[in-house]
Amino acid sequence: MSVTPIGGRPGFSSHDELRQKVTTASLREQKLRHEPITCLTAYDYATARLVDEAGIEMTLVGDSLAQTILGYDNTLSVTMDEMLHHVKAVRRGVKRALLVADMPYGSYHVDPESALSNATRFVKEGGAEVVKIEGGEKRADLIRRIIDAEIPVAGHIGLTPQSVNVMGGYKVQGKNLSGIEQLMRDAVALDRAGVACIVLEGIPREVAAMITAEVGTPTIGIGAGPECDGQVLVFHDILNLTFAPPAKFVRRYGDAAALIGNAVRAFRADVKSLQYPSDEESYHLPKETRAGLETVLARKRAMRR
Numbered sequence: 001m002s003v004t005p006i007g008g009r010p011g012f013s014s015h016d017e018l019r020q021k022v023t024t025a026s027l028r029e030q031k032l033r034h035e036p037i038t039c040l041t042a043y044d045y046a047t048a049r050l051v052d053e054a055g056i057e058m059t060l061v062g063d064s065l066a067q068t069i070l071g072y073d074n075t076l077s078v079t080m081d082e083m084l085h086h087v088k089a090v091r092r093g094v095k096r097a098l099l100v101a102d103m104p105y106g107s108y109h110v111d112p113e114s115a116l117s118n119a120t121r122f123v124k125e126g127g128a129e130v131v132k133i134e135g136g137e138k139r140a141d142l143i144r145r146i147i148d149a150e151i152p153v154a155g156h157i158g159l160t161p162q163s164v165n166v167m168g169g170y171k172v173q174g175k176n177l178s179g180i181e182q183l184m185r186d187a188v189a190l191d192r193a194g195v196a197c198i199v200l201e202g203i204p205r206e207v208a209a210m211i212t213a214e215v216g217t218p219t220i221g222i223g224a225g226p227e228c229d230g231q232v233l234v235f236h237d238i239l240n241l242t243f244a245p246p247a248k249f250v251r252r253y254g255d256a257a258a259l260i261g262n263a264v265r266a267f268r269a270d271v272k273s274l275q276y277p278s279d280e281e282s283y284h285l286p287k288e289t290r291a292g293l294e295t296v297l298a299r300k301r302a303m304r305r
C-alpha cells in the first residue's frame with residue numbers, strides 16, 4: 001500500500017500523527033479491499049479540523065456552500081473567488097484527508113484554457129489535491145486535459161446540481177433504460193479518462209451497483225444506495241443546519257441547530273439578567289494600581305468640595 005507519513009504540525013493530536021495521509025492511490029486500494037470510503041463536505045477551518053480529526057478520508061469543499069454557507073437558492077451563483085476563499089480555509093484545517101475542491105458553475109464551461117487555469121488556481125492558491133467536475137461523457141476530453149496538467153479530477157454524474165435548469169429540478173436520474181445506458185457510458189468515459197473517483201448522486205441503488213462493479217475507480221455515492229465504494233454527505237445536512245426538511249437519503253447524526261440555538265439564547269438571557277459576565281470572568285487592576293487610582297479619585301473628590 002502506498003502511504004505517505006504525515007509530518008508534525010502544532011495543534012493536532014498525537015493520535016493523528018500516527019495516521020497515514022490519504023492519496024488518490026490509497027482510495028483505489030480501499031476499493032480493492034472493499035473498505036468503505038468516507039467523505040464529508042467542509043467549508044471552513046473549524047469544520048475541516050473536526051472532519052479530518054474524525055478520520056474521514058475525503059474532505060470536499062463542495063459548491064453546496066452556495067446554499068449552506070452563503071444562502072443562495074442553488075449552486076449556480078457561487079464564483080471561483082468565493083470557492084477559493086473557503087478552499088484556503090479548509091486547507092489550513094485538513095492534514096490527513098484528501099482535499100477535493102468543487103469547480104463552480106461557469107469555471108469550466110466556457111473553454112478548456114480557462115477551465116485549466118481555474119483548476120490550477122485551486123491547486124496553487126488553495127492547496128487542493130483534487131478538483132471535482134460535474135458531467136460524464138461530454139467532459140471526458142476536458143478532464144483528460146486537466147489530468148495531463150498533473151491535477152487529479154473527481155467526476156460527478158447522475159443528479160448534477162449545476163444542471164438544475166436543464167433537468168427541470170433536482171430529480172433522480174437513470175430511472176429508465178436510456179437513462180441507465182447514458183449513466184453507464186458516462187461512468188465508463190470518466191473511468192477511461194483516469195478520474196480519481198466518481199461521485200454518483202441521486203440515482204437508483206441498482207444502477208449505482210452496476211457502475212461500481214464496472215469501473216476500476218472508486219464510486220462515492222450520495223443518494224445512490226449502499227453498494228458504492230464510499231459515501232459522501234453534506235456536513236450541514238447531517239447536523240440539521242440547513243433550515244429545510246432533509247432529502248430521503250440524508251441521515252441526521254446530530255442537531256447542531258438546537259445546540260447552537262440553545263447556547264445563543266442562554267447567552268442572551270445571561271446578559272439581560274446581568275448574570276454575565278461574573279466577577280471571575282472580569283479582568284482586575286493590580287493591587288498597586290488600584291491603591292494609586294483610589295488616591296487620585298479621593299483627591300479629585302476633595303477638590304470638588
Ligand code: KIV
Nearest residue numbers: 041062063064199232
Ligand atoms: O457540492 C457538494 O456538496 C457536492 C456533494 C453533494 C457531492 O457536490
